[in-house]
Amino acid sequence: MKFSLFHLPTFFPQFHASDVQFYQNMLEETDRAEALGFHAVWLAEHHFYNYGGYIPSVPVLGAAIAQRTKRLRIGSGIALLPLQDPIRVAEEFALLDCLSGGRLDFGIGRGFQKAEYDAFERNMGDSRVLFQEAHDIIIKAWTQERFSHEGKFRRVRDLQVIPKPVQKLPPIYVAAIFTPESFEWTGGMGYNLMVVPYAADPGVLAGNIKLFGDTRKVRGHTGEPDVMAVYHFYCGETAEKAKEEPREAMLRYLGAAAEPNREPAYSDQYRAYGQLREGFKIMMNYDEVLYPHRLIFGDPAQCVERIKQTQAIGATHIGLLADFGGLEHGKIMASLDRFAREVMPHFR
DSSP: OEEEEEEOOBOOTTTOSOHHHHHHHHHHHHHHHHHTTOSEEEEOOOOSSTBTTTOSOHHHHHHHHHHHOSSOEEEESOEEGGGSOHHHHHHHHHHHHHHTTSOEEEEEEOOOOHHHHHHTTOOGGGHHHHHHHHHHHHHHHHHOSSEEEEOSSOEEEEEOOOSOOSSSSOOEEEEOSSOHHHHHHHHHHTOEEEEOGGGSOHHHHHHHHHHHHHHHHHTTOOSOOOEEEEEEEEEOSSHHHHHHTTHHHHHHHHHHHHGGGSSOOOSGGGGGGTTHHHHHHHHTOIIIIITTTTSEEEOHHHHHHHHHHHHHTTOOEEEEEOSOTTOOHHHHHHHHHHHHHHTGGGGO
16 A cells, blocks of 8 residues: 555635745645655646645646655646646656656546636536547657647647656556546556545445456556545544544535535536535535545544555555645644554555
8 A cells, every 4th residue: 555645735814824835834744745655745736716726737836846855756636638738738747757857647637627627718528538639649749759649629740849758658647536437448548546535425436446447457458556545634643633623624625625616517528527516515514424434534543444444445545635624734744744653554
């Protein structure tokens, strides 16, 4: 089992002194993750809202982290391919791989927030075509000296993209939450998988992870994939403190996540997202819906047990979303320390 730190930040002026200090806290938490032996740090791209919008550019923040760390891998969790020009994505992430000495993990996905698609003038009905076309261009840009591409949205003629990544091809992770087609495509490509269990029905998620694995085998991909499950996380001194200390921060986080989803995602490709806003309301029921099965909140023994349950559905890697909802920085650091000291040794 691998453990990584996952940054999908939520900014609250009443709890965060300033934008500058907010970033400094994230960087300090990342430094601590490296010192504690974590595998990677993951950075989630979002835009315009206090939910996630403070990482509009993964390569910029990733470059800062690359210069502060020596071993920690740096992942995009995720890069929103339909919203960006794929040539620029190829250039900037290859540059990050160079600056980090070959430590890039390239996480990609379609995204699900209508507000982001509208602002970038993208049609959500085109999201899968935009995603797959961008993917194809990026892979060509990284693996071919010069390349051409004829697509629906982008045409490329005999182009050389530089720099190339240090790694021949950085490990690729694809985020999938609800849509079976996404799990199937990821398995068919032989890529690694990223899931967000708190947002999905556990039984449905287990079935989709199985679909991913079965498709890999049918397509002839050998070797074991990495399946990263991203969980909100808090390791407390006692079971009671672990439940209560992050309660209000978690509820604030859900409120912030609901804000950019006031309008449901549209197009047939997002049928499962139609009730997303209602789903956030349901998850506000902390005691009956969220805790404990959709979170990793607990004392060290409870954290060990929750991780074992996650292993049972096929996860091989846990992304710990430790900084959320204005949770106090000191508590976050203490939680990470306690986890590394008392939980991680059980999985070595």
